[in-house]
Amino acid sequence: MTEHDIVIIGGGPAGLAAADAARKAGIEDIMILEREAYLGGILNQCIHNGFGLHTFKEELTGPEYAVRYIKMIEEENIPYLLNTMVLDIGRDKVLTIINRGEGLTTIKAGAVILAMGCRERPRGALNIPGFRPAGIYSAGTAQRLMNMEGYEVGKEAVILGSGDIGLIMARRMTLEGARVKAVAELMPYSGGLKRNIVQCLDDYGISLKLSHTVVDIEGKERVTGVTLAAVDEKRKPIPGTEEHYTCDTLLLSVGLIPENELSKGAGVQLDEITSGPVVNDRLETSISGIFACGNVLHVHDLVDYVSEEASLAGTSAVSYVKPRKEKTPSSQIKIKAAGGVRYTVPQYLDAENMEDQVKVRFRVSDVYRDRYISVYFDSERVSHKKRKVLAPGEMEQVVLKKESLAKYPDLKQIVVCTEVE
Amino acid sequence: MxxxxxxxxxxxxxxxxxxxxxxxxxxxxxxxxxxxxxxxxxxxxxxxxxxxxxxxxxxxxxxxxxxSKSNSAIVHAGYDAVPGSLKARFNTEGNRMMRELSKALDFSFIRNGSMVICFSEKDIPALNALYEKGVKNGVPDLSILTGDEVRTMEPNVTETAVAALYAPTGGIVCPxxxxxxxxxxxxxxxxxxxxxxxxxxxxxxxxxxxxxxxxxxxxxxxxxxxxxxxxxxxxxxxxxxxxxITPRKGDYCLLDKEAGTLVSHTIFQLPGKMGKGILVTPTVHGNLLTGPTASDVEDKEATGTTAKELSDIMVKSAWGVKNIPFRHTITSFSGLRAHEDGxxxxxxxxxxxxxxxxxxxxxxxxxxxxxxxxxxxxxxxxxxxNAKKKEHFQETRKGIVNPQKLSFEQRAEMINKDPSYGTIICRCEGVSEGEIVDAITRTLGAVSLDGIKRRVRAGMGRCQAGFCTPKTMELLARETGKKIEDICKNRTGSNLLTGKR
Incomplete structure (x- = not known):
């Protein structure tokens, strides 16, 4: 068994930023565990641009963004293990890991940062009826096969789901010579960023069929066609609206699920809405010394926010391993999502020990126009900001300042909500 | 003639x-x-x-x-078939043989016991008749449980259950x-x-x-x-x-392992006024399986699921078992039973x-x-x-070793000897490169992705092959010498790629 002050599970954008921040905060002994053969995670297959506008004030591709962080890690000599999978997080933060070189071994961690990312929801999660031929891919799998391995996954495609990967793949397949016949979205609004709808669909004349879903998949060997139908307000297909599309490929971009099997095994409490750990303002989970950041915590739209969040997890882990001052005991204040806000991250805040300011990120549950985002300290409204459009596909945030919280010593609950007026 | x-x-x-x-x-x-x-x-x-x-x-x-690949994966106790029928005879015999066979041939079989739930006092005579039929067929250890007894054994069985036929010899198998x-x-x-x-x-x-x-x-x-x-x-x-033979199609929903402990027995429903029910069972791999529906079809290739049947599964399975988390469905599939007129x-x-x-x-x-x-x-x-028995019949077969079932030391030793067991290819099911290579290179080895999936479960987990597909394809191409664009999901024509740049 080896020992490390901080062990980071995952060498994607979250893990790398957490490692960098932890090192800068003064911890020498860090170990990154990555299951793939390279650092950078899912960014490596995201060869489109649009990354880094917030972090680096310039537009980078996914691999370029990853390389910036990988360089920092290399320059800081932060060790990492590739092709290494964590099988279990046991008691006392003893991790069981597996790889070719060391075989099956254990690592004892002072603090653990969960940065495992997320996975795509499969077809079964939507229970799409029909046959099960080759040619049905989750969008990310197709993206990897095309962008990293250089294969052609199909010639004529229909895409279900207008999440960002689905939108990006509509453009990507078109650029590679495939015909994308339609993008169908079950909801009456897209789950992706507005800019992706414009740049990936509108610019290429690909139609986005809102309130539509796949009701049948044909083909015994390879997909030969799919049937789309409009859905009613209960998301049930409307008979008579079926439209058949001949295609050899169906891409699914129907949602991402934070990959928390390890966290669950460790006993970390999860949030039913985000499917990620419940955390406080230091991104510490229900188990002290285990922190979470990035898509394993909640699914992000922008990698820049992942990096920012992960930096906080990194510095928080450092404070846990090397406390600079005695922590004043204090109660956790619940941050509650209400009135059109689906969830918040963090879910708890420690007013005594918090940083000068804490960003609370959240998503709304529907598309809203001309609504206010409000923050209540118990029953008192302390913030009220009007927004032209709010959409579930775009993550929002409010900032809580320590100085304003200091004025409410008996605060029990913070509520983040939307309001019509 | x-x-x-x-x-x-x-x-x-x-x-x-x-x-x-x-x-x-x-x-x-x-x-x-x-x-x-x-x-x-x-x-x-x-x-x-x-x-x-x-x-x-x-x-x-x-x-x-x-x-054989699309069914309930159940080893029936044998109370269902008409006494004296071939079904009755071979069912009870097959059930008796399964334990020995699973040891000799190294496949997964669990005698988890089954229950047939009865929802109405009026149906109790039918439940008793099923019991009698089982006794006639030679099914051992049958008993009738009260609703409360059922719920003590299976807390997630619904309150509407009034009694059940309990068959401890029922089992589940990896088909x-x-x-x-x-x-x-x-x-x-x-x-x-x-x-x-x-x-x-x-x-x-x-x-x-x-x-x-x-x-x-x-x-x-x-x-x-x-x-x-x-x-x-x-x-x-x-x-x-x-x-x-009329193909009698049955759709199923397979749920994530997270739902796998909802019930420990196989829960059938006694056919009653609501019609034939839907079973809910754990699988030998720890998932939860619900189904099948039953619809006679003409086309012997009609293995597509339908929205109506998938929705029937969700409605009817809930009669017997509560809190089935269908949002954890990872896949649905359909199989054709070969129903003969006789x-x-x-x-x-x-x-x-x-x-x-x-x-x-x-x-x-x-x-x-x-x-x-x-x-x-x-x-x-x-x-x-007039054939004679062979002198050297090989009675046993060793399956593909599942390293997850080994002790820490044994598994470490295995990777030490063959490092390919240290590379995890399918993260959801924890399947290593070594297991996949074994699946491809052994007797009657896999030649398709489905063949690998059915041998070692790579791609059968919660992400449904999203992450491991590219890697498994590469291993299959490497081990068989095939071109990557010729790798198929199953039969010829089911190519995963349409080309390579």
Whole structure:
């Protein structure tokens, strides 16, 4: 068994930023565990641009963004293990890991940062009826096969789901010579960023069929066609609206699920809405010394926010391993999502020990126009900001300042909500 | 009747000459089995005890590719079948054999016990009748439980359950594991498997039969028809006493392992005023399985699920078991039961076609019955062929080692010896490169992604092959020498890629 002050599970954008921040905060002994053969995670297959506008004030591709962080890690000599999978997080933060070189071994961690990312929801999660031929891919799998391995996954495609990967793949397949016949979205609004709808669909004349879903998949060997139908307000297909599309490929971009099997095994409490750990303002989970950041915590739209969040997890882990001052005991204040806000991250805040300011990120549950985002300290409204459009596909945030919280010593609950007026 | 066949011989000979001219490959066997499903493989394995030249002709690229792969994976206790029927006989026999067989051939089998839930006092006589039927069929240890007793054993059974028939001998099995184990063991004992060979015609010859495919002719003394939903078509080629098999489609939903402990027994519903119910069961791999629906279809290839049936599963399964988390569904699938008009299995020599043996109408409890049907038919044929038992029959088979079942030290040692067991390819099911390579390179190794999935579960987990597909494809290409664009999901034509740049 080896020992490390901080062990980071995952060498994607979250893990790398957490490692960098932890090192800068003064911890020498860090170990990154990555299951793939390279650092950078899912960014490596995201060869489109649009990354880094917030972090680096310039537009980078996914691999370029990853390389910036990988360089920092290399320059800081932060060790990492590739092709290494964590099988279990046991008691006392003893991790069981597996790889070719060391075989099956254990690592004892002072603090653990969960940065495992997320996975795509499969077809079964939507229970799409029909046959099960080759040619049905989750969008990310197709993206990897095309962008990293250089294969052609199909010639004529229909895409279900207008999440960002689905939108990006509509453009990507078109650029590679495939015909994308339609993008169908079950909801009456897209789950992706507005800019992706414009740049990936509108610019290429690909139609986005809102309130539509796949009701049948044909083909015994390879997909030969799919049937789309409009859905009613209960998301049930409307008979008579079926439209058949001949295609050899169906891409699914129907949602991402934070990959928390390890966290669950460790006993970390999860949030039913985000499917990620419940955390406080230091991104510490229900188990002290285990922190979470990035898509394993909640699914992000922008990698820049992942990096920012992960930096906080990194510095928080450092404070846990090397406390600079005695922590004043204090109660956790619940941050509650209400009135059109689906969830918040963090879910708890420690007013005594918090940083000068804490960003609370959240998503709304529907598309809203001309609504206010409000923050209540118990029953008192302390913030009220009007927004032209709010959409579930775009993550929002409010900032809580320590100085304003200091004025409410008996605060029990913070509520983040939307309001019509 | 035999006159009819003799009159066909000259015509046959002509045809064979034609075939030779067409470069048909000719092969000679003592016994040819049509169908590499669980029934065909069970017969092949039992018959391989004897000194006979045997082949299995399978139209798909792998064994276990039809009904055997899409069913409830249940080892039925045996109370369902009509006493005196072949179903009753082979079911109880098969159930009794399963434990020994699972040890000899190294596949997963758990005797988890089953319950048939009764929802109305009015239906209690029907439940008692089922109990009596079970006793008549020789099912041991049956008992009737009260609703409260049921809920003590299974807290997630609904409050509406008033009683249940409890059969501790009911079990669950890995249907792929069972079929593949039988096939591998048969192959190790000399049975030849001819894949992607679709028998198009059967002709009576002087010494037996010719099985004719697009490019092959099999000359054989005996034929065993284990062709699943197609068994009637082959039977009807040689017999005047016609069979008719209707594919009875059943859809299923498979849920994440997170839901796998919702029930520990297999929960059936007693057919009542609401119709035939839906079963809910854990699988040997720890998932939760619900289904099947039942709809008679005409098309023997109609394995697509339908929205109506998938929604029926969700509604009806909830009658018996509460809190089924359908949002954790990872896949749904559909299988075709081979329902014969006579309502029973058709097993034995066809009266008007000497040397032609049926294993037809093998709907439920076909999976359970397979080992017993295998023994029965093998003995029948061996006797007829006057075949002697082999001196060196290999009775056991070792499955692919699952490192997750080893101790920490054993697993570490395994990786030490072969580092490929240290590379995890399928993260959801924790499958290593070493296991996948074993699946590809062993006896009757996998040639498709589905073949790998059914042997080691790579791609069968919660992400449904999203992450491991590219890697598994590469391993399959590397180990078989195939080009990556030729890698298929299952049969020829199911290519995963449409090209390589």
């Amino acid at each position: 035999s006159l009819l066949f003799f009159s066909m011989i000259p015509e046959n000979r002509e045809t064979i000459t034609d075939l030779e001219e067409n470069n048909m490959k000719e092969m000679n066997y003592d016994t040819a089995i049509i169908g590499g499903g669980v029934i065909g493989c069970a017969i092949a394995r039992e018959l391989s005890r004897y000194d006979l030249k045997i082949c299995v002709s399978e139209r798909e690229e792998d064994v276990c590719s039809g009904t 792929f594991g069972l079929t593949i184990a039988l096939a591998e063991n048969a192959c190790d004992n000399g049975v030849e498997f001819l894949f992607e060979m679709e028998v198009k015609d059967i002709r009576k010859t002087e010494h037996g039969y010719d099985l004719i495919s697009e490019d092959k002719v099999i000359h054989t003394s005996y034929v065993i028809n284990a062709a699943g939903v197609y068994a009637d078509e082959f039977h009807n080629m040689v017999s005047e006493k016609k069979l008719r 309502e029973d299995f058709v097993v034995g020599e066809v009266p008007d076609a000497a040397g032609f043996f049926d294993a037809a109408g093998m709907e439920s409890p076909g999976l359970t019955s397979a080992p017993a049907v295998g023994v029965y038919l093998a003995e029948l044929i061996a006797q007829k062929a």
